[in-house]
Amino acid sequence: MATSTVEDYIKHIYLKEQALAEGALVSMGELAVALNVVPGTATTMIKTLAEAELVIYEPRSGVRLSESGEKLALHVLRRHRLVELFLVQTLGMDWSEIHEEAEQLEHVISDRLLERIDAVLGHPTVDPHGDPIPSSEGEVKEQKLVPLTDVTEGTSVVIGRISDQDGDFLQFAEQSGLTPGRSVVLSERDAQSGVLALRTEDGATITIALAAAEKIEVKRSFRVHMIKSNS
Ligand SMILES: [Zn+2]
Incomplete structure (x- = not known):
């Protein structure tokens, strides 16, 4: 090993x-x-x-x-991200404190325990930050995401990933209702003062700096008229 x-x-x-x-x-x-x-x-x-x-x-x-290096990297990331999800979902830890724990555990957890965690969590494909969890075969399902700063005014988006693992930033994101899976509408972009205004699911309006918005990656939600999604 x-x-x-x-x-x-x-x-x-x-x-x-x-x-x-x-x-x-x-x-x-x-x-x-x-x-x-x-x-x-x-x-x-x-x-x-x-x-x-x-x-x-x-x-x-x-x-x-190399190919074998990539295989090892994906295995380490699988351990890291499954552990993070386990700490949040099963142990109820705050997502702002799990990265440091996972940095340690990713090197020591056995494959047997890891596969057990994977099964208990229902074979998840993303971690609490929205990062993809590689499969045990090393497959990665990348989501197509763009930074919130690339979105035009009036667009509704779903938060896909928070690219900053810093605890303070994650706490800010959670308190603002900006966690993966939540929807927000970009209601205003003020380039002069460098802030974005967002309307959250709870109807609250929050403003965030462009530098913070860079670290929040989103999926654009499309308006579907006739076709019913089967997912
Ligand atoms: Zn992490």
Whole structure:
């Protein structure tokens, strides 16, 4: 079994790759920042991971995951995200405090316990933040989401994902009724003062800064006239 350090490197490379074009390399500087280590430490570790064929390392350009590296990353993310959902749904923990717990547990939980949690939760496909949970075969169902800042005035949207795992931000989102699955209408966009006004499901109007709205990803809801959705 990979050590927790190896798993953290692999996971962070995967998360960085998600923001890049297919096959693009993650820069060593960026990776070092994400892992909170000095660049020299990251480079030493990446060379070891390249020898283990978990990554493809191109000196001076960057690094990307090999097929087996990606498999490992998805397995770590499956553990992390199932644990988060378990902590919220079954143990009743606040979603602003579960990320730190999952950061620890993702490295130690056995496959047997994990599959039991998955079954008890009914084989969920998204975690409490709206991030996809990879299947045990490593399949990921990505939702098509856009940042709230990309939505035009008057559009009704469903919140899909909160991309910031910071506890304070999550508390703010929950208190404002901005959690995955909730609908909001973008009622006004004030570019001058840099705020958006939203009408929530409870009929309340809240204003949030554009910087906060960037971290809230949504699905546009479509008006369906004749066709009844069967989902
Ligand atoms: Zn998390």
